[in-house]
Amino acid sequence: xxxxxxxxxxxxxxxxxxxxxxxxxxxxxxxxxxxxxxxxxxxxxxxxxxxxxxxxxxxxxxxxxxxxxxxxxxxxxxxxxxxxxxxxxxxxxxxxxxxxxxxxxxxxxxxxxxxxxxxxxxxxxxxxxxxxxxxxxxxxxxxxxxxxxxxxxxxxxxxxxxxxxxxxxxxxxxxxxxxxxxxxxxxxxxxxxxxxxxxxxxxxxxxxxxxxxxxxxxxxxxxxxxxxxxxxxxxxxxxxxxxxxxxxxxxxxxxxxxxxxxxxxxxxxxxxxxxxxxxxxxxxxxxxxxxxxxxxxxxxxxxxxxxxxxxxxxxxxxxxxxxxxxxxxxxxxxxxxxxxxxxxxxxxxxxxxxxxxxxx
Amino acid sequence: xxxxxxxxxxxxxxxxxxxxxxxxxxxxxxxxxxxxxxxxxxxxxxxxxxxxxxxxxxxxxxxxxxxxxxxxxxxxxxxxxxxxxxxxxxxxxxxxxxxxxxxxxxxxxxxxxxxxxxxxxxxxxxxxxxxxxxxxxxxxxxxxxxxxxxxxxxxxxxxxxxxxxxxxxxxxxxxxxxxxxxxxxxxxxxxxxxxxxxxxxxxxxxxxxxxxxxxxxxxxxxxxxxxxxxxxxxxxxxxxxxxxxxxxxxxxxxxxxxxxxxxxxxxxxxxxx
Numbered sequence: 016x017x018x019x020x021x022x023x024x025x026x027x028x029x030x031x032x033x034x035x036x037x038x039x040x041x042x043x044x045x046x047x048x049x050x051x052x053x054x055x056x057x058x059x060x061x062x063x064x065x066x067x068x069x070x071x072x073x074x075x076x077x078x079x080x081x082x083x084x085x086x087x088x089x090x091x092x093x094x095x096x097x098x099x100x101x102x103x104x105x106x107x108x109x110x111x112x113x114x115x116x117x118x119x120x121x122x123x124x125x126x127x128x129x130x131x132x133x134x135x136x137x138x139x140x141x142x143x144x145x146x147x148x149x150x151x152x153x154x155x156x157x158x159x160x161x162x163x164x165x166x167x168x169x170x171x172x173x174x175x176x177x178x179x180x181x182x183x184x185x186x187x188x189x190x191x192x193x194x195x196x197x198x199x200x201x202x203x204x205x206x207x208x209x210x211x212x213x214x215x216x217x218x219x220x221x222x223x224x225x226x227x228x229x230x231x232x233x234x235x236x237x238x239x240x241x242x243x244x245x246x247x248x249x250x251x252x253x254x255x256x257x258x259x260x261x262x263x264x265x266x267x268x269x270x271x272x273x274x275x276x277x278x279x280x281x282x283x284x285x286x287x288x289x290x291x292x293x294x295x296x297x298x299x300x301x302x303x304x305x306x307x308x309x310x311x312x313x314x315x316x317x318x319x320x321x322x323x324x325x326x327x328x329x330x331x332x333x334x335x336x337x338x339x340x341x342x343x344x345x346x347x348x349x350x351x352x353x354x355x356x357x358x359x360x361x362x363x364x365x366x367x368x369x370x371x372x373x374x375x
Numbered sequence: 376x377x378x379x380x381x382x383x384x385x386x387x388x389x390x391x392x393x394x395x396x397x398x399x400x401x402x403x404x405x406x407x408x409x410x411x412x413x414x415x416x417x418x419x420x421x422x423x424x425x426x427x428x429x430x431x432x433x434x435x436x437x438x439x440x441x442x443x444x445x446x447x448x449x450x451x452x453x454x455x456x457x458x459x460x461x462x463x464x465x466x467x468x469x470x471x472x473x474x475x476x477x478x479x480x481x482x483x484x485x486x487x488x489x490x491x492x493x494x495x496x497x498x499x500x501x502x503x504x505x506x507x508x509x510x511x512x513x514x515x516x517x518x519x520x521x522x523x524x525x526x527x528x529x530x531x532x533x534x535x536x537x538x539x540x541x542x543x544x545x546x547x548x549x550x551x552x553x554x555x556x557x558x559x560x561x562x563x564x565x566x567x568x569x570x571x572x573x574x575x576x577x578x579x580x581x582x583x584x585x586x587x588x589x590x591x592x593x594x595x596x597x598x599x600x601x602x603x604x605x606x607x608x609x610x611x612x613x614x615x616x617x618x619x620x621x622x623x624x625x626x627x628x629x630x631x632x633x634x635x636x637x638x639x640x641x642x643x644x645x646x647x648x
Binding site: 329 | 511534535539553560563564565566582587590593594600602608622624630637
C-alpha cells in the first residue's frame with residue numbers, strides 16, 4: 016500500500032484552522048515537521064492551490080481539526096466546523112510551534128485512524144504477566160492479555176520479546192500449541208537458534224532477531240538470522256514488517272553477536288563520545304548545557320549525512336578537511352590518541368562478551 | 376528593522392552548499408517564499424539548485440543587496456573583503472547582514488561596512504544541507520534582540536539554532552563544524568571493529584552509520600545528559616559495559632576532548648591572522 020501523503024493547507028494569519036486531507040498524487044517532499052515526523056508533508060505552490068479547487072477528483076477531505084478549535088467563529092463564513100469539507104487555501108507555514116503541534120496532533124490522529132502500515136492494530140495481540148505496559152498498546156488499539164497461550168493460538172507470527180532467562184519457561188508453556196504454519200521470531204539476547212529449535216516442535220519456523228534501542232524512534236539497526244526451517248519467504252516477510260523500525264539486515268547467526276557488540280552496545284559508545292565532545296567544548300569555555308545540545312545535534316547530523324550518503328566514512332572525512340583548517344587539527348588529535356584503535360577494542364570486547372554469554 | 380515578515384526579502388551572496396542548505400531551511404520554515412529570495416554567484420554552476428526551487432539567481436552582488444532586507448554572505452572567507460568593498464556603499468542600517476564566513480570577525484565586518492550596519496555572524500555546519508544542522512550565531516554591535524529573534528525564526532528549519540557571544544563561534548567550529556569529521560572517523564572505527572570480528576565491511580558500515588544516527592536521535596530528543604543515558608543502557612555484566620571499559624582504557628574521552636581543543640585553538644589562530 017503506497018503511503019498517502021498528507022497535505023496541510025491553511026493560512027498562518029488565520030485563526031488556525033487547518034484541514035488534513037489525503038492526496039492521491041505524490042510529488043517530492045521537502046517539508047518535515049521537526050517535532051514529530053508522523054507524516055510526510057507536501058508544500059503546495061500557489062499554482063497547486065488553484066489546481067486543487069478546480070480538480071476535486073485529486074483530493075478527498077478526510078478530516079478537519081476545526082472541531083477541536085476553541086476559537087471557532089461561527090460568524091466568519093470561511094470557518095467551517097463540519098468534517099469532510101474540502102478546503103484549499105494558501106500553504107501552511109510551520110514555523111510557529113503551536114501551529115506545528117496542531118498539525119502534528121491532527122496528523123497523528125489521522126494516522127491512528129488510517130494506519131499507513133502493513134499491519135492493523137486489530138491484528139495484533141500482546142501478552143505480559145503484569146498490566147503495567149498494557150496502556151501503551153491499548154492506546155494504539157492493540158489488544159492485550161495475560162495469556163501467552165492466547166497469543167500463540169491467535170497469531171501467525173509470534174515475537175518472543177522476553178528476557179533471556181524466561182525463554183525456557185515461556186516456550187515450555189506454549190510449545191505444544193505451535194505449528195509449522197506459524198513463524199516464531201525470538202528477540203532474546205544470547206538464546207541461540209539451536210536452543211530455540213530444541214524447545215519448539217520439530218519443523219518449527221524460527222528466526223532470531225537482534226534489534227537495538229533506537230527502534231523506539233524508528234531509527235534502529237536490526238539484524239536477523241534464519242532458523243533451519245525458515246525460508247527466503249519468511250525472511251522477506253520479516254524484512255517487510257520491520258522496515259519502518261529502521262535498517263533491517265539479514266545474516267548468518269554468527270553475525271548476531273557482532274551486531275550486539277557494534278550496534279546494541281554501540282549506542283552507549285556514541286553516548287560516551289558525545290559526552291566527551293561536549294566536555295571538550297566546556298574546557299574551551301562553552302557552558303555545559305549548550306555544549307551538550309550542540310554535541311548531540313552534531314552527532315545526529317553527521318550520522319544522517321553518513322547514513323544517507325552511502326559513501327565510505329573515510330571518503331566523507333577527506334571531503335571535509337580544508338587544508339590547514341580546523342578539522343584536520345582535530346583529526347590529528349584523534350589519531351594521536353588512538354581513537355580508532357580504542358573504538359575497535361570496544362566492539363571486540365563487547366562482541367566477545369556476547370559470544371561468552373551465548374555459550375553459557 | 377520594521378518590515379512585515381510576509382514581505383521579507385532575503386538575498387544570498389554565494390551559491391555553494393552552505394547557501395543551498397540555508398535556503399532550503401528558510402523555505403521549509405515557510406517564513407520565506409521562493410520569489411522573495413535572490414542568489415548571486417560569479418558562475419552559473421550552482422544556479423540550477425536555486426532555480427529548481429523557484430528562487431531567482433543573478434551574477435550581480437549589487438542586485439542582491441539592492442533587493443534584499445536580509446543578506447547572507449556565504450562566500451569563502453578570502454572573498455569577504457572584495458565582496459564588501461563592492462557593495463558596502465549600498466548597504467543601509469535598515470538591512471541585516473549575516474556573515475557565514477569562517478574566521479571573519481564581527482569587528483572586521485563592521486570595519487568593512489558602513490557605520491551602524493546591523494551585522495550578525497553565523498556558524499552553521501554541514502548537516503544544514505539535510506536540515507539537521509547545528510548553528511550558532513552572534514550579534515554585532517547594532518544587532519538587537521529583534522534581529523536575533525528573526526534569525527532564529529528563519530533558521531529554525533535548518534536544525535538547532537543557538538545564540539552566543541562571538542567567543543563561542545570558534546568553539547562551535549571545533550565542536551560542531553569539525554565534529555562532523557570526528558563522527559565519521561568514529562563510525563569507520565566501529566565498522567572496522569566489526570570487520571575484525573567477522574562481519575563484511577559494507578554491512579558493518581551500514582550498521583555503524585545507522586547506529587550512530589539512531590543514538591544521536593535518542594540523545595538529541597531525550598534532552599538528558601549522555602552519562603545518564605549511558606548508565607541506563609548498561610546491563611550488569613552485559614556486553615555494553617565490557618565495550619565501555621575498553622573505551623575508558625583507551626582514553627576515548629580524553630582523546631575526543633583533545634580534538635575539540637585542537638580544532639578550537641586552530642580556529643582562534645586562523646581568526647587572528
